Amino acid sequence: MNIVVAMKQIPDLQQIRIRNRQPLFDDVPLTLGTIDKNALEAAVVLKEADESIKVTVLSAGNEEVEDTIKEALAAGADEAFLILDDALEGADSAAIAAVLAAAIKQMDGVDLILFGEGSGDNYSGQVGSRVAELLNLPQVGYVSSMEIKGGQAVVTRTLEDCDEVMEIALPGIISVMAGLNEPRIPSVTQILKAGKKPKEVLELDEVDVDIKKLAFTETISNLAPESNRKKIVVKSVDELLQGLRSENLIGR
Amino acid sequence: MAGILIFSDKTNLALELLTAANSISSSNGDIKAVTINNDEQAQALSEAGANVYRINAAELILADVSAVAAALGQAAAELGSDIILLSSNRRGKELAGRLAQVIGAGCLTDVNSLEAADGKTTCNRNALGGATVANQYLKADKQVIAIAPKSFTPAAGGSGSINDLSVEVKPSAVKLLEVKTKAGDSVDIEAAEVLVAVGQGLNSKDDLAMVEELAKLLGGEVACSKPVATDKKWLSEDRVIGLSGKICKPQLAIILGISGQVQFTVGIRDAKTIVSINTDENATINSLSDYVLTTDLHEAVKAMNAALK
Numbered sequence A: 001m002n003i004v005v006a007m008k009q010i011p012d013l014q015q016i017r018i019r020n021r022q023p024l025f026d027d028v029p030l031t032l033g034t035i036d037k038n039a040l041e042a043a044v045v046l047k048e049a050d051e052s053i054k055v056t057v058l059s060a061g062n063e064e065v066e067d068t069i070k071e072a073l074a075a076g077a078d079e080a081f082l083i084l085d086d087a088l089e090g091a092d093s094a095a096i097a098a099v100l101a102a103a104i105k106q107m108d109g110v111d112l113i114l115f116g117e118g119s120g121d122n123y124s125g126q127v128g129s130r131v132a133e134l135l136n137l138p139q140v141g142y143v144s145s146m147e148i149k150g151g152q153a154v155v156t157r158t159l160e161d162c163d164e165v166m167e168i169a170l171p172g173i174i175s176v177m178a179g180l181n182e183p184r185i186p187s188v189t190q191i192l193k194a195g196k197k198p199k200e201v202l203e204l205d206e207v208d209v210d211i212k213k214l215a216f217t218e219t220i221s222n223l224a225p226e227s228n229r230k231k232i233v234v235k236s237v238d239e240l241l242q243g244l245r246s247e248n249l250i251g252r
Numbered sequence B: 001m002a003g004i005l006i007f008s009d010k011t012n013l014a015l016e017l018l019t020a021a022n023s024i025s026s027s028n029g030d031i032k033a034v035t036i037n038n039d040e041q042a043q044a045l046s047e048a049g050a051n052v053y054r055i056n057a058a059e060l061i062l063a064d065v066s067a068v069a070a071a072l073g074q075a076a077a078e079l080g081s082d083i084i085l086l087s088s089n090r091r092g093k094e095l096a097g098r099l100a101q102v103i104g105a106g107c108l109t110d111v112n113s114l115e116a117a118d119g120k121t122t123c124n125r126n127a128l129g130g131a132t133v134a135n136q137y138l139k140a141d142k143q144v145i146a147i148a149p150k151s152f153t154p155a156a157g158g159s160g161s162i163n164d165l166s167v168e169v170k171p172s173a174v175k176l177l178e179v180k181t182k183a184g185d186s187v188d189i190e191a192a193e194v195l196v197a198v199g200q201g202l203n204s205k206d207d208l209a210m211v212e213e214l215a216k217l218l219g220g221e222v223a224c225s226k227p228v229a230t231d232k233k234w235l236s237e238d239r240v241i242g243l244s245g246k247i248c249k250p251q252l253a254i255i256l257g258i259s260g261q262v263q264f265t266v267g268i269r270d271a272k273t274i275v276s277i278n279t280d281e282n283a284t285i286n287s288l289s290d291y292v293l294t295t296d297l298h299e300a301v302k303a304m305n306a307a308l309k
């Protein structure tokens, strides 16, 4: 069985500084989306229970993805399938979905494609659903548990007010929920071995997608909201309560 | 002129979409609403002024995103709608990308405000995990925009119409085996004037009792950071503040043992007054707070409870 896990390279959000409301990306290390890591972990857990499963990590992005993806290979993916072009950095979800779908068509006998419920940075959650439509595959999103049984998967979709237990025919697309598992931290040997795992690297023109036609989203501005908090440092609970009382926030 | 089509699985959210659609309709044309196997919702929307097109087809289930997207794609074509507004709850978000692909549209999700000007519909949405707000629009004839819950007030009053629409239902490759309703936690932290929010700084589930006492003394509700609900399972997910939880704007937020990562702060940064109690004087949340107390939260909560009783 072949499982593909789609992962997005993102800047490490915790290291982005804001100056004059502008996010600064200089020297911010690149990593993979947190929920994408949950998806990978879910695949690796399935693989550990069934040796015949092969896990391929799939990513489209700029040239740096080739290095960033080692994190996924170290964490248990068997191989990587990458489509690299600097034009893919920050590309529209529609464009990335078209590229990923085209890549999946070039792979042999894919049974299950996993996504995170949303990327770590944009959290827009479109790409998995778009790929499902492009490949005409069934999908279930917000999956909090899954089990493979023969030619299908039995999964739980967790909505705000209920859980749906679903059976989905394979090949199919599953998007996992944030936090459905605890992604493993690879050991030093695993990290060293990751560099030697097979990688297939394609250029954008090898997948025949005109991403310029799929550039739908125009960003006018992207700024941190203004914040002017008082930041009053109080020394005790009494002093805190006094402050809150003086503002009429408690004891009304 | 391009029309607007609205759809949500939830009636209250569909009514919010109707308000959103009204706010941009003068430059985008007439508004139509679609309901799927939900006559009650059709009624509510028509009573709020919408022209409703009911799709009633037993074999079409909401759990099959592929089939729902196909049905809405047909509805949009038939009704001549170029802009489709969906709700950005989980159901709507999962649907948004698929529907956009069906009709060849651009798509934005988690949109919390809309403005129509110069032939564009500009949207605000949180980006970079909530660190920034992106102001964006779609350069596409067809657009799917998913609107975050509670971004608009529900529409009320008006007189619309109810019509029937038939679509071809796409054969399903998913089966709904069981629906498990969640044990109800009917709390509405978005409506609370005072929130006492706890994070991973809380030692144990037992310590929740004193946090609840504090919330009660302040006339507020207990809320939490995500890991408290999803990892520790000490509180229900309905109480999570943040990007994947609720966006809250209380008068007073007391933040106990929460570090203040962007995915959390995006849900509380519009509070009027923020108090942070944290053992780490350099916790990120402190720079976003009005009052900062560097101490053990358990001791502080006990002292506050004693003082307020």
Ligand SMILES: Cc1cc2nc3c(=O)[nH]c(=O)nc-3n(C[C@H](O)[C@H](O)[C@H](O)COP(=O)(O)OP(=O)(O)OC[C@H]3O[C@@H](n4cnc5c(N)ncnc54)[C@H](O)[C@@H]3O)c2cc1C
Binding pocket: A034, A035, A118, A119, A120, A123, A178, B198, B199, B200, B201, B202, B224, B225, B226, B227, B228, B240, B241, B242, B243, B244, B245, B246, B256, B257, B258, B259, B260, B261, B262, B263, B264, B267, B277, B278, B279, B280, B283, B295, B296, B297, B298
């Ligand atoms: C896509 C995505 C969406 C997310 N959505 C959300 C969301 O909606 N909401 C959300 O909350 N998170 C969300 N997160 C997770 C978020 O990034 C953080 O992991 C989370 O907010 C951290 O929770 P915390 O502050 O409670 O825990 P921690 O970061 O572990 O912080 C614990 C804090 O407690 C303090 N502390 C420890 N002991 C004590 C004590 N005795 N007394 C006082 N203080 C103490 C520590 O100094 C620390 O500051 C999301 C993440 C992703 C990737």
